[in-house]
Amino acid sequence: MTELFKVLTLAEARAAIMSYLPAKETGVKVPLLESLGCRLTVAVQAVDDVPAFNRSTVDGYAVTAKDTYGASESIPSYLDVSGEALIGREPAGRVEPGQTWYIATGAMLPPGADAVVMVEYTEELDSRTIGINRPVAPGENVIRRGEDISAGEMALPAGHRIRPQDLGLLSSIGVTEVEVTRITKVGIISTGDELINPLEQPAPGEIRDINSYILYGAVSASGGQPRLYGIVPDNYDQMREVLALALEENDIVLISGGSSVGARDVTFKVINNAGKPGVIFHGIAVKPGKPTAGAVIGSKLLFGLPGHPASALVIFDVLVAPLLRDGAYPATEEESALEFPVKAIITRNLHSAAGRRDFFRVKVSSKEGQLFAEPVLGKSGLINTMTKANGLAHIPAGKEGVEAGETVDVKLF
Amino acid sequence: MTELFKVLTLAEARAAIMSYLPAKETGVKVPLLESLGCRLTVAVQAVDDVPAFNRSTVDGYAVTAKDTYGASESIPSYLDVSGEALIGREPAGRVEPGQTWYIATGAMLPPGADAVVMVEYTEELDSRTIGINRPVAPGENVIRRGEDISAGEMALPAGHRIRPQDLGLLSSIGVTEVEVTRITKVGIISTGDELINPLEQPAPGEIRDINSYILYGAVSASGGQPRLYGIVPDNYDQMREVLALALEENDIVLISGGSSVGARDVTFKVINNAGKPGVIFHGIAVKPGKPTAGAVIGSKLLFGLPGHPASALVIFDVLVAPLLRDGAYPATEEESALEFPVKAIITRNLHSAAGRRDFFRVKVSSKEGQLFAEPVLGKSGLINTMTKANGLAHIPAGKEGVEAGETVDVKLF
Numbered sequence: 001m002t003e004l005f006k007v008l009t010l011a012e013a014r015a016a017i018m019s020y021l022p023a024k025e026t027g028v029k030v031p032l033l034e035s036l037g038c039r040l041t042v043a044v045q046a047v048d049d050v051p052a053f054n055r056s057t058v059d060g061y062a063v064t065a066k067d068t069y070g071a072s073e074s075i076p077s078y079l080d081v082s083g084e085a086l087i088g089r090e091p092a093g094r095v096e097p098g099q100t101w102y103i104a105t106g107a108m109l110p111p112g113a114d115a116v117v118m119v120e121y122t123e124e125l126d127s128r129t130i131g132i133n134r135p136v137a138p139g140e141n142v143i144r145r146g147e148d149i150s151a152g153e154m155a156l157p158a159g160h161r162i163r164p165q166d167l168g169l170l171s172s173i174g175v176t177e178v179e180v181t182r183i184t185k186v187g188i189i190s191t192g193d194e195l196i197n198p199l200e201q202p203a204p205g206e207i208r209d210i211n212s213y214i215l216y217g218a219v220s221a222s223g224g225q226p227r228l229y230g231i232v233p234d235n236y237d238q239m240r241e242v243l244a245l246a247l248e249e250n251d252i253v254l255i256s257g258g259s260s261v262g263a264r265d266v267t268f269k270v271i272n273n274a275g276k277p278g279v280i281f282h283g284i285a286v287k288p289g290k291p292t293a294g295a296v297i298g299s300k301l302l303f304g305l306p307g308h309p310a311s312a313l314v315i316f317d318v319l320v321a322p323l324l325r326d327g328a329y330p331a332t333e334e335e336s337a338l339e340f341p342v343k344a345i346i347t348r349n350l351h352s353a354a355g356r357r358d359f360f361r362v363k364v365s366s367k368e369g370q371l372f373a374e375p376v377l378g379k380s381g382l383i384n385t386m387t388k389a390n391g392l393a394h395i396p397a398g399k400e401g402v403e404a405g406e407t408v409d410v411k412l413f
Numbered sequence: 414m415t416e417l418f419k420v421l422t423l424a425e426a427r428a429a430i431m432s433y434l435p436a437k438e439t440g441v442k443v444p445l446l447e448s449l450g451c452r453l454t455v456a457v458q459a460v461d462d463v464p465a466f467n468r469s470t471v472d473g474y475a476v477t478a479k480d481t482y483g484a485s486e487s488i489p490s491y492l493d494v495s496g497e498a499l500i501g502r503e504p505a506g507r508v509e510p511g512q513t514w515y516i517a518t519g520a521m522l523p524p525g526a527d528a529v530v531m532v533e534y535t536e537e538l539d540s541r542t543i544g545i546n547r548p549v550a551p552g553e554n555v556i557r558r559g560e561d562i563s564a565g566e567m568a569l570p571a572g573h574r575i576r577p578q579d580l581g582l583l584s585s586i587g588v589t590e591v592e593v594t595r596i597t598k599v600g601i602i603s604t605g606d607e608l609i610n611p612l613e614q615p616a617p618g619e620i621r622d623i624n625s626y627i628l629y630g631a632v633s634a635s636g637g638q639p640r641l642y643g644i645v646p647d648n649y650d651q652m653r654e655v656l657a658l659a660l661e662e663n664d665i666v667l668i669s670g671g672s673s674v675g676a677r678d679v680t681f682k683v684i685n686n687a688g689k690p691g692v693i694f695h696g697i698a699v700k701p702g703k704p705t706a707g708a709v710i711g712s713k714l715l716f717g718l719p720g721h722p723a724s725a726l727v728i729f730d731v732l733v734a735p736l737l738r739d740g741a742y743p744a745t746e747e748e749s750a751l752e753f754p755v756k757a758i759i760t761r762n763l764h765s766a767a768g769r770r771d772f773f774r775v776k777v778s779s780k781e782g783q784l785f786a787e788p789v790l791g792k793s794g795l796i797n798t799m800t801k802a803n804g805l806a807h808i809p810a811g812k813e814g815v816e817a818g819e820t821v822d823v824k825l826f
């Protein structure tokens with residue numbers, strides 16, 4: 001029953017995991033439309049200027065700016081309308097001094113013109129002449145060639161996770177295939193002699209498996225590809241066999257341990273003997289989730305998560321989800337702050353031990369423009385505390401608790 | 414060129430759309446593991462108690478609480494160890510007064526016992542006797558039968574969107590199939606004579622299609638099922654034909670309009686003639702995105718989005734995304750506040766007109782525990798303003814701008 005605990009702080013555990021990750025990830029090419037949420041393995045450079053020509057941002061008249069200097073409502077500048085810049089077409093001809101072309105929003109500026117006067121500031125005198133009531137500066141109402149992105153400029157950096165707007169940026173530069181990190185495969189094993197498949201009716205003493213389902217959902221939601229390996233009894237040989245298969249077929253394996261000390265001992269023994277380099281920590285200074293284990297087996301990561309569903313999910317959130325989403329943990333304190341970006345007033349006192357990072361589930365609500373976080377408390381084995389919450393708050397390691405009325409940092413989910 | 418604008422506020426536009434949505438959504442049954450992110454069409458009730466038995470939350474000794482009253486380190490209560498409650502098994506026997514059973518975390522409490530003493534507060538005298546150093550109250554260290562959820566209790570309400578932890582709750586009550594709203598199909602049409610497929614090399618005056626890709630990503634990210642109908646030129650008959658097909662094959666259709674007044678006129682004419690009941694608004698008091706149109710054609714929703722990518726995405730965020738994610742808009746001011754839950758200090762003055770809701774993209778960063786929002790400004794046709802931002806902030810309709818140093822509400826993305 002004795003265990004050699006190697007307890008790290010959360011930051012130390014993260015650093016230890018990162019030290020084993022390969023510096024460069026392998027990429028696969030996918031069509032642009034399938035790349036949403038994936039991370040780029042290499043930076044994308046623009047090949048052409050975007051836009052590839054000077055483009056009007058308004059409906060109006062393309063002019064040589066200096067032809068409009070001094071124009072006013074009382075003394076308009078009069079210009080000859082000598083053409084029309086049609087959208088999607090190359091202008092046939094040029095705007096000579098004293099001339100103007102009608103131009104639609106988005107159309108290419110004809111050569112000779114360097115600005116556009118909005119139609120609102122013009123008056124049609126006859127079909128060939130307009131008066132301009134207001135001067136424009138060169139470049140006014142124009143997006144210049146390459147103003148959005150210029151050829152050779154980096155459009156998106158390596159490691160960037162592709163959002164909807166990034167699909168637009170990439171399509172604008174003609175990128176229809178991108179090299180992204182392949183989706184991380186995550187094997188999920190539940191252990192515990194008391195667990196049964198949710199399809200079955202529990203006999204007295206039995207409990208339906210919960211952690212497999214929570215972790216399956218959490219892996220999917222974080223952009224990983226989950227695979228369930230079912231429920232393994234608290235038996236060394238059986239667990240070892242299933243773990244070996246899961247490690248072979250996945251990049252990361254999660255074992256959510258049995259809840260009793262005996263079951264945890266078996267699970268840890270299996271983790272400890274799974275291969276080299278082996279266990280990098282056993283225990284982290286967080287609550288809930290202290291008995292978490294982390295190991296590296298070859299190039300695969302292995303986590304022994306707590307048996308309590310709420311604890312397992314907190315540890316997943318802080319140790320596994322960032323790897324699936326970003327391939328790394330926040331690198332700086334500034335980045336970390338964006339993990340818990342919502343400030344809310346806590347509605348009751350909460351205790352914490354100095355040197356320990358405490359996480360607790362909260363129900364965030366808004367009242368007269370102010371956000372309040374009500375801790376959803378309850379025994380740690382309960383599931384309904386998880387489903388009643390809509391956020392996770394934390395007390396930093398340096399603090400010994402918070403008092404009602406203090407502001408806490410929250411991540412909504 | 415004349416248009417009959419029917420300009421609504423954002424709240425009025427949302428209310429108008431909601432008034433046309435069916436009160437009850439149709440559901441489809443899906444396996445539990447495929448239901449992540451879907452919304453329940455009917456509430457889920459628990460059939461059994463969870464847990465189905467009194468369960469120990471610690472490793473220790475199951476006792477009759479009153480046998481421990483008065484126990485202390487100097488005067489322990491001595492009890493006979495008459496059995497062991499194994500995890501996953503029904504205890505064979507009962508704890509009689511003066512007796513105790515060893516019990517593992519998660520195991521079923523034997524009849525007769527009503528509390529558990531943690532192993533830390535016991536001492537083994539011999540193989541049949543232990544001393545107890547601290548009293549326990551009835552129910553201590555026990556999750557009672559039905560304490561998590563009791564039979565007949567509502568586990569999750571209709572309309573609830575399933576999160577990872579909800580999969581755990583549902584598996585705990587043996588629900589392995591759920592009835593959820595089928596995924597909303599969204600057809601996407603780009604219009605504009607200047608647009609070409611991103612695979613092609615643009616001729617002078619041509620621009621690669623951006624909106625199709627941004628909207629495809631935005632629909633996917635919001636839980637909808639996007640389908641592209643390509644680029645349609647600014648031609649009434651062609652647009653009408655493609656729109657009719659898209660309306661037939663989808664629940665919602667998005668047309669992102671040409672950017673010039675002429676192109677917008679064609680698009681609006683097609684929307685206006687698409688069917689009954691027809692256009693419900695044309696223009697909303699928001700910036701960017703004023704020229705947005707909304708129509709109902711039979712039971713389908715049709716949105717005419719602005720041509721500028723950044724404007725189209727803002728309007729998607731505030732009018733379309735909530736429907737895909739939640740089937741509705743936030744119903745109360747309190748719910749609305751959670752749409753923009755992050756408070757950040759704006760780093761420069763921004764103007765706004767009273768009565769108009771202004772949205773602007775920001776780059777949020779953290780500095781010494783405080784979040785700052787730097788507006789990412791630029792001409793409205795640019796795409797890189799979208800990709801440089803990591804958040805959307807807003808100025809409420811009642812305000813005429815914000816000054817540097819004021820706090821604004823932000824949604825991170």
